[in-house]
Amino acid sequence: MKTICEWNKCNKPGEFKAPVEKDNSKKYRLLCLQHIKEFNKNWNYFSGMNDDQIMEFIKSDMIWHKPTQSFSSSDNFFKILWNNALKDETQKFKSLDHMKKFRFNSHDFKAFTILDIPAGIEWKKIQEKFKKLVKKFHPDMNAGNKKFEERLKIITLAYTQLKNTYREKIGTKY
Numbered sequence: 760m761k762t763i764c765e766w767n768k769c770n771k772p773g774e775f776k777a778p779v780e781k782d783n784s785k786k787y788r789l790l791c792l793q794h795i796k797e798f799n800k801n802w803n804y805f806s807g808m809n810d811d812q813i814m815e816f817i818k819s820d821m822i823w824h825k826p827t828q829s830f831s832s833s834d835n836f837f838k839i840l841w842n843n844a845l846k847d848e849t850q851k852f853k854s855l856d857h858m859k860k861f862r863f864n865s866h867d868f869k870a871f872t873i874l875d876i877p878a879g880i881e882w883k884k885i886q887e888k889f890k891k892l893v894k895k896f897h898p899d900m901n902a903g904n905k906k907f908e909e910r911l912k913i914i915t916l917a918y919t920q921l922k923n924t925y926r927e928k929i930g931t932k933y
Contacts, residue, residue, distance in 0.1 A: 771792075867924050869917070874892065
């Protein structure tokens with residue numbers, strides 16, 4: 760027996776799981792391909808959360824949302840270091856206010872990874888990193904080695920992905 764898509768008035772087969780709640784519960788509904796795409800496009804885990812709640816989630820995510828305990832009661836040094844690290848991370852996220860206008864997709868995150876830069880970094884920093892990588896992997900600098908040429912192609916594709924994303928979001932011409 761096939762399950763019918765649980766989207767309003769859809770009678771296509773429901774083959775894809777979509778979470779009902781944002782916690783990790785086992786509750787889900789089955790949707791057809793068309794509606795799972797629409798669901799995923801509009802899914803925002805952080806909707807309904809204010810900035811403080813999002814920051815708390817990010818801090819908690821650093822420890823996989825598990826309670827932590829010190830190795831011993833005399834571990835004050837490590838507690839101080841940990842608290843300072845959390846403050847530093849919080850400051851980093853607060854300094855990324857320019858990211859509020861972005862809604863990065865999986866291709867964008869892959870591009871950030873390929874370029875080995877943090878997600879949401881300012882466009883100028885992306886350009887600087889790209890220029891360094893082009894110089895490093897350019898065939899003229901590597902005796903025409905095909906391995907470097909292929910790597911440069913991937914880097915260029917990643918840069919183009921981010922260029923299009925940033926252009927779309929902030930309307931800047933590059």
